[in-house]
Amino acid sequence: NAGVTQTPKFQVLKTGQSMTLQCAQDMNHNSMYWYRQDPGMGLRLIYYSASEGTTDKGEVPNGYNVSRLNKREFSLRLESAAPSQTSVYFCASSEEEAFFGQGTRLTVV
């Protein structure tokens, strides 16, 4: 039972490079989320998707885009990475209860 799977687990980017973080869930959940976690800041919501075909901005959407490809998959794209986007990124999915992936540690140099 995989739950929520994120790829990659680690990534180093140069400033200005682009990349996509992938997230897939196998629990048939409608809602999916992307968060970033920085020391002392808790988890801050970047974007979320209440259902397939819909996405909405969260608390810190600037510099990011998302795609809800289908019910299972929700990707997060950094078009032009900046050092301020160095963080740990978590994907989650939920119905009654929210489940989290293992996280992606992203460093932008």
Place this chain on the structure above:
Amino acid sequence: ELKVEQNPLFLSMQEGKNYTIYCNYSTTSDRLYWYRQDPGKSLESLFVLLSNGAVKQEGRLMASLDTKARLSTLHITAAVHDLSATYFCAVTLNNQGGKLIFGQGTELSVKP
């Protein structure tokens, strides 16, 4: 705008002692969660509280919800070292498709 505030943010306890973590939120919500996070790990679900007056217990942890006061508590009984972790509460907005907002987290350290 929904805001979620936890206190304290840091808590150092002795083994065997009791303590409570508080979670306040600013607008009506339909669901409150408590999570545990160990260093370098993902979040582990502890409790989901769905209604006013809900109380759930698992081992030395007990969570409660007062929707009228917009307050949830996580009570730790007779703390042990294994409970050392960061604890987060999170709240969903009513009628917002489950938008899930987190508190800042409480870093708990239990010392012998």
